[in-house]
Amino acid sequence: xxxxxxxxxxxxxxxxxxxxxxxxxxxxxxxxxxxxxxxxxxxxxxxxxxxxxxxxxxxxxxxxxxxxxxxxxxxxxxxxxxxxxxxxxxxxxxxxxxxxxxxxxxxxxxxxxxxxxxxxxxxxxxxxxxxxxxxxxxxxxxxxxxxxxxxxxxxxxxxxxxxxxxxxxx
Amino acid sequence: xxxxxxxxxxxxxxxxxxxxxxxxxxxxxxxxxxxxxxxxxxxxxxxxxxxxxxxxxxxxxxxxxxxxxxxxxxxxxxxxxxxxxxxxxxxxxxxxxxxxx
Numbered sequence: 376x377x378x379x380x381x382x383x384x385x386x387x388x389x390x391x392x393x394x395x396x397x398x399x400x401x402x403x404x405x406x407x408x409x410x411x412x413x414x415x416x417x418x419x420x421x422x423x424x425x426x427x428x429x430x431x432x433x434x435x436x437x438x439x440x441x442x443x444x445x446x447x448x449x450x451x452x453x454x455x456x457x458x459x460x461x462x463x464x465x466x467x468x469x470x471x472x473x474x475x476x477x478x479x480x481x482x483x484x485x486x487x488x489x490x491x492x493x494x495x496x497x498x499x500x501x502x503x504x505x506x507x508x509x510x511x512x513x514x515x516x517x518x519x520x521x522x523x524x525x526x527x528x529x530x531x532x533x534x535x536x537x538x539x540x541x542x543x544x545x
Numbered sequence: 546x547x548x549x550x551x552x553x554x555x556x557x558x559x560x561x562x563x564x565x566x567x568x569x570x571x572x573x574x575x576x577x578x579x580x581x582x583x584x585x586x587x588x589x590x591x592x593x594x595x596x597x598x599x600x601x602x603x604x605x606x607x608x609x610x611x612x613x614x615x616x617x618x619x620x621x622x623x624x625x626x627x628x629x630x631x632x633x634x635x636x637x638x639x640x641x642x643x644x645x646x
Contacts, residue, residue: 385548389556396563396583405575412579415560419586422553426597428605438612443582443619450623451575454630459573460637472569476562483558491551497597505602513602514609525613532617539624542631 381497385425388418403459409447416440426497427504553594560587574629574636578622585615 395414402408420435487494514522564587567580589608596604630636632646 381548385552389552392556393559393563396560396567399576399579399583400563400567400570405573405579408571408576408579412583415583416586419590422556422590423593425548426553426593428593428596428608431593431605431608434609434612438616439582439586443616446619446623447575447579450626454575454627454636456573456575456636459571459576468569473566476566476569479565480558480562483562484555487551487554487558491549494550494554495598496547496549497553497594505596505605509602510605510609513606518606521610525610529613529617532620536620536624539621540627 381425388421391418405451405456406448409444409451413440413444430507430510550594550598554591557587557590572637572639574626574638577638582615585611
């Protein structure tokens with residue numbers, strides 16, 4: 376594939392990401408926000424593929440757009456969440472929050488673009504594609520203990536979720 | 546032309562900032578929770594970009610663990626949201642301002 380294609384694909388899916396995130400911010404109904412978040416996550420999976428992370432691209436689609444967002448839409452429908460009420464948010468959020476967010480974005484963008492040359496370019500080929508076997512070699516040999524500890528974390532999370540969401544018997 | 550790594554980092558900064566803004570101005574507790582997921586995704590993109598740049602696998606391992614923790618967090622968080630809704634009959638964060646009913 377020609378290198379120009381990478382730039383085109385990056386801009387298409389990067390624009391899709393930003394559009395989805397802005398749509399999450401602007402929509403008032405939670406189900407619309409959830410669906411636009413799915414768009415963001417699926418486009419991010421394509422960007423992971425561009426960066427040579429094939430396992431993470433699959434995991435992103437399965438875990439994030441599949442499991443987590445289905446859970447979100449399930450809860451939105453279970454609670455019958457309607458349109459967000461228009462209330463005045465706290466003044467601090469508007470007075471400090473927005474200038475703070477703009478300053479953060481400006482600072483990060485300035486730093487990243489000023490060190491653009493030393494950071495180099497992303498290109499596939501030449502052994503930069505991390506295959507699933509490379510990943511599993513590190514995960515199951517060097518990091519086996521943290522991997523097993525996460526299974527305990529998930530077990531605790533399941534028990535906590537069941538306990539919290541259960542109806543009180545009174 | 547290849548894609549500079551800085552472009553990926555700028556994209557992730559934009560996504561993170563939108564996530565912070567959504568966290569601040571959204572009033573629905575589920576949407577606030579979704580903006581946290583958006584911020585986690587933005588940070589994941591940074592990890593993958595740096596892992597690609599340094600030819601390291603550990604960056605991708607980090608993203609894997611972030612995904613696992615995010616899944617656990619989503620399950621517990623949504624259970625808490627269901628419990629809040631049962632107790633107060635509202636999802637508006639402005640009306641959830643008392644520790645005890």
